[in-house]
Amino acid sequence: MPNIVVVGAGVSGLTCALLLAKQGHAVAVVAKHMPGDYDIEYTSPWAGANVLPMASEKDSHWERRTWPVLQRLAAEVPEAGLHFQTARVLRRAADLNLISRLGDDLFEPNPWYRTLMPNYRELPASQLPVGIHSGCEFTSVCINTPVYLAWLVGQCAALGVTFRRATLKHIAEAAGMHHLGGQADVVVNATGLLACRLGGVMDSKVYPIRGQIVLVRNEAAGVMPTVSGCDDGEDELVYIMQRALGGGTILGGTYTKGSWEPNPDPDIAIRIMKRATETLPELTGGKGIEGLDVVRHGVGLRPGREGGVRIEKEEIDGVSVVHNYGHAGWGYQGSWGCAERVVELVEEVLREKEKAKL
Ligand code: FAD
Numbered sequence: 001m002p003n004i005v006v007v008g009a010g011v012s013g014l015t016c017a018l019l020l021a022k023q024g025h026a027v028a029v030v031a032k033h034m035p036g037d038y039d040i041e042y043t044s045p046w047a048g049a050n051v052l053p054m055a056s057e058k059d060s061h062w063e064r065r066t067w068p069v070l071q072r073l074a075a076e077v078p079e080a081g082l083h084f085q086t087a088r089v090l091r092r093a094a095d096l097n098l099i100s101r102l103g104d105d106l107f108e109p110n111p112w113y114r115t116l117m118p119n120y121r122e123l124p125a126s127q128l129p130v131g132i133h134s135g136c137e138f139t140s141v142c143i144n145t146p147v148y149l150a151w152l153v154g155q156c157a158a159l160g161v162t163f164r165r166a167t168l169k170h171i172a173e174a175a176g177m178h179h180l181g182g183q184a185d186v187v188v189n190a191t192g193l194l195a196c197r198l199g200g201v202m203d204s205k206v207y208p209i210r211g212q213i214v215l216v217r218n219e220a221a222g223v224m225p226t227v228s229g230c231d232d233g234e235d236e237l238v239y240i241m242q243r244a245l246g247g248g249t250i251l252g253g254t255y256t257k258g259s260w261e262p263n264p265d266p267d268i269a270i271r272i273m274k275r276a277t278e279t280l281p282e283l284t285g286g287k288g289i290e291g292l293d294v295v296r297h298g299v300g301l302r303p304g305r306e307g308g309v310r311i312e313k314e315e316i317d318g319v320s321v322v323h324n325y326g327h328a329g330w331g332y333q334g335s336w337g338c339a340e341r342v343v344e345l346v347e348e349v350l351r352e353k354e355k356a357k358l
Helices: 011-022 059-078 093-098 145-158 171-174 194-195 268-281 336-356
Strands: 005-006 026-031 082-092 132-143 162-165 186-189 206-218 225-228 237-242 247-252 292-303 310-316 321-324
Touching: 005 011, 005 171, 011 026, 011 145, 011 237, 011 321, 011 336, 059 336, 082 093, 093 132, 132 206, 132 225, 145 162, 171 186, 171 321, 186 237, 186 336, 194 206, 194 247, 194 321, 206 268, 225 268, 237 268, 247 268, 310 336, 321 336
Parallel strands: 005 026, 005 186, 026 162, 082 225, 186 321
Antiparallel strands: 082 132, 206 247, 206 292, 225 237, 237 247, 310 321
């Protein structure tokens, strides 16, 4: 049975570990941070998260392959922590010329995902808020990320995957860390943002995209609005999503490229809350920001990468590595598609190794 070490216990590493274990491989996960931790170096727990397709049509395969799985989990596996919600994507008149400023297709009129997401419809003019040029609605999911990450750990453990905390200085160290001993056949690198600092990888194309959020106890009545822009600055966003299983409602946010700042900025927090209560007054029964019941303020750093996600194999100091990092703001909604590709690449490496033995 091939031995695989997965470095990283965020949504990328855990989904890879689960699919590799399902293939019958002996999988060990090694990570500095695990589900349950809240740390600026560990992105996954900070995400909302929901599914708002953002890839261009040409790069949409990761999201296309992931959606059916998340849809099935929401419908059939309540303990995974997902539930169906109505996504409402609002395009401001003022943003029409810069709608792709985040480099994504979410706010495109007539988007490719109209045929992927159930119950897609353009909103009639009579249902558009003031200042909104057009918009659409569709059925999506919101993921209670702490619950979902813990569920992934449980699914992995049930298939014999082992978990170990360690901080690696070099990716090749992972090969010697399998619970069965010896050298692992393949190492999967799912280190997210820290791929820019890990020896043997040191990917200088990786950079943080800071996202500040507010988690509140108020509920958003099944609707997840997001707006194409706001008047508070180019890197400030408007999105609201209610997590499943009492996970509270996430108010977002920001999208600041290159910022490693780990502390929430109080002025930004006030602007986020103000925009959220203006966009969805029902959140506080019309009482505005004063009616919000805050659980916590937080900051997560999305793992951005010039040129996009890196999913490829590489030989590093004699160790076969398959990379899977750099998912920016779509790590959950592309997680299963990316992990399937990782499995394909791992199988390719194993076949090459078998051939070399003959
Ligand atoms: P991480 O979660 O950062 O995991 C990296 C793992 O590698 C950790 O376990 C870490 O400890 C380990 N590691 C790193 N270096 C080492 C080392 N040297 N030694 C040992 N272990 C190491 N995505 C969506 O799909 N939908 C959303 O709605 C959404 N909303 C978001 C909102 C915010 C505010 C933020 C910040 C992100 C959001 N995202 C969303 C993006 C998503 O959260 C990320 O793309 C995803 O979490 C990246 O996961 P990852 O597993 O690649 O990285």
